[in-house]
Amino acid sequence: MNLYRDLRNTVDVDELEKKLAVLENAAATVIRQVYDCTTSTINLRREQVNYLRKFMFVMHYRSYPETYFDPTMNNEANAWVEELLKREHLSTPIEAWLHILRYYLDTDHRDILIHGEEAVEKVSNMIRSRGIYHIPPDLKHYEAIAYRSQGDYYYLGFWEAADEGEFVLTNNGFGLWEGIHTGFEAIHRIFPMGPRIVAILRSNMHRSQLDPSRHSLPFTSQLLNIPLPPPVPLTYNFNNLQLTDLAMHRASPEALKDIFSLSIIKLTAAQTSSVNSVLLCNVREAGAMTFLSRPIMLKTLEDFAVECVVKPFLSNSFDKFIPLVKQLCSLEDETAADSGIPSTTPVPVAEASSAITSENVVDNPGGAKMKSTFDRHLSGLFRRGLSLTDPSTTKPHQSSTKTSISLEDAVAAIDKSLDDFFQPIPVFEDNSFPSSYDQGRRLWDCYSNIPSHDVHPFAEHCEKMIGGCISNFKATLGPPPPTFRPRNSARLPMHLDHDSSRIIMDFAFGILEMIDFEIETWSSRSNIGSPEDVYKDWGYATKVVVAFGCLTWVLQNRHDLLQTSCPGLGLDKLIMGRSTE
Known part of the structure; x- marks a missing residue:
């Protein structure tokens, strides 16, 4: 099914598909430059950054249509969507989705930001005058607010996977958010550009690279300790500009020539694992993944299994990968996969015929000694298969590293954190x-x-x-x-x-x-x-x-x-x- 085919367009039903291809080509040129860069920074013109940012948002928008048009998920905008359907003579939410996609593709990046600012100001004025948050059904360019939020509240950088690792490509990982700061939006948005590079948007609240412990409001993020310096302007001095002057400059044609130096941070194996952990814990039961190397994928899943033990809130996140782990461990080495040739077919996360039972996993002997009330999380995961396979029937990959964490070590780590809290x-x-x-x-x-x-x-x-x-x-x-x-x-x-x-x-x-x-x-x-x-x-x-x-x-x-x-x-x-x- 072609999601972009607009049957209401009597001239060219594939017009949106063609416009999207133009945007994809422009973004692909930038992504290729990042891949080919051999230094820790890359210089990009504002016009290139704008193309990439628009591409990132549109890819996120197409992955989560229900976020914007499902009446059960976006109640605050239901009246606005209904008014849009009437005003534009649209019949279904899908037609509304295509209508907004056309707006994103046809409208210049700078103009969408301006439209978003105007819409936010109207909503803010309503809050000040009436004391309530409400989206007027006739609000013009409400669809620009989400675009503006991603464009103005986050800065852009890139992370490169460790030499011995790779980023997992999941079917719902593009635009995935990570991190919560009380009262504010997500700290990160993740955009995998391939197995070696992810583009990262980090909240401007953390632009100064402050020590996380000095933030007075609570936040949660497992990626904030990974460096991501903000872009550095090379051709224009923004330091002394007022907000209005900055907005005027950004809207001018001359601004497209601005050049920025963006960071490309080479991650350690542990940092690469942290990024993959975010991607893996959000994979759905019916989701799919693409990866280059089976041994690296197996090691990635083993690292994730350990993290699921240490972090109780992830205790049930590993279940869906057990069939995949069994399949990876039982396969013979394949030259094409191990030599780094990409796999073109996404691998299903779970298969009904691959269920693992308690009879063919290795029980951890430390379970009986657990003294913590977290035993239902920890021992449950070990019973489901931290050791993952029966060594009598499975031949592991030569490059696969056996998970060495013990149950007692995991429990001791959690207990110590409790003891240290008030010590x-x-x-x-x-x-x-x-x-x-x-x-x-x-x-x-x-x-x-x-x-x-x-x-x-x-x-x-x-x-x-x-x-x-x-x-x-x-x-x-x-x-x-x-x-x-x-x-x-x-x-x-x-x-x-x-x-x-x-x-x-x-x-x-x-x-x-x-x-x-x-x-x-x-x-x-x-x-x-x-x-x-x-x-x-x-x-x-x-x-x-x-x-x-x-x-x-x-x-x-x-x-x-x-x-x-x-x-x-x-x-x-x-x-x-x-x-x-």
């Missing part, structure tokens, strides 16, 4: 801190400094609670004052006196009470020991972390509430983003 301080002893704020601030630091919340069960739990609380709280708020400006760099001080502590803590806990948000206590290990153990009050710890998460969001995004609710507290330094540490 440095007696955080639950009130007399150890001059105020309840100082106690909570130190607990918030313990949470914020965990490198990646998704590998720590308590931190992962708190992050979900914070996100839900902020979402509920935002729904109760009216618009900020017309002159309000957010302060994204504002940070909470390390210390407050007793009176200020009481005021600010009453405010923070008051948010939770006002929205009647129920804090779900995270259950720690069952064999805690003495009542004096530092794990004795996880309910209190969860509540404090969630309260400080909300307080940080208010400080940065709605500090006007602090000024009106806590008069005389002296928050000027916080609002200006300076720390009192």
Whole structure:
């Protein structure tokens, strides 16, 4: 089925297909330059970057049509889509999808950004005047908002796979997002350009390559520790331009001649594995993958199996690959595959005839010794086949490395992370801190400094609670004052006196009470020991972390509430983003 054939076009039903081919050719020229580049940077004209960015968005748009036109998935835009169908005399969501695709292909990259900015401004004005978020059915160029978000909120760079690795090409991996920063969009968008190169869009919030532990709002990303320097302009000085001047320059014909130096970062084997992990955990049961080398693919799956053990939230993500692993292990070496010749046929992720049962996998003997409540995640994965195959019936590839992680090591790593969480301080002893704020601030630091919340069960739990609380709280708020400006760099001080502590803590806990948000206590290990153990009050710890998460969001995004609710507290330094540490 040709998705781009427009039967309503009586002149040329394949017109969109031809226009898409022109865009693909322009983008392919840029991608080939990146592949052929032998240095860590590549110089590209703005016009080339614009072609590549448009291609990246259009490929994402064609992969996820339901995101934009499925009434069950995009409720906020349903009225707009219905109005579009009427206005353009369209009959089905597919026709609407093709209509918008034509707009993306026919409209210059710069003009789409301008249209998106105008649409965002109209929606923002409505929020300020009515206090509600609503997409007017007659909003012009609503379809440009998503394009503008990807074009303006992210910067572009490239990652190259390690020499001993490759990037897995999945049928839904183009435009896949990764990473969450509370209250903000995805941190990364991944665009595999082949087994050696992925184009990466990273949020401008992380443009400065700051130490992740210094971010005051919680975030989750397993790719943020991989370097990605932002593009460097070579022909134009943007440093002293105001936003309006920058917008005017970008819209001018002269801007197409701007030259930027973009990074091509060669990844380590571990970093390549991290990128593949994101791609693999998002593969669907009925999905497909393409790869160059069977031995490398097998090693990639083994690395992913280990990660599924260490990260409980991935515990069920490996099941769908077990039939594929069995198939890879049982195949004889094939010269064409091992010599790096691409496989032209995507490999199904799972086949009904390839099911693996408990009779033909190797059980790990350490399962009986597990003391953690994570045993249902860890032992379950091992029972399903971390060792993957029965060595008596399977001949492994010579270049395949046997997974060497033990169950005890995985459990010990998780238990140690729990122990380390509160080890440095007696955080639950009130007399150890001059105020309840100082106690909570130190607990918030313990949470914020965990490198990646998704590998720590308590931190992962708190992050979900914070996100839900902020979402509920935002729904109760009216618009900020017309002159309000957010302060994204504002940070909470390390210390407050007793009176200020009481005021600010009453405010923070008051948010939770006002929205009647129920804090779900995270259950720690069952064999805690003495009542004096530092794990004795996880309910209190969860509540404090969630309260400080909300307080940080208010400080940065709605500090006007602090000024009106806590008069005389002296928050000027916080609002200006300076720390009192």
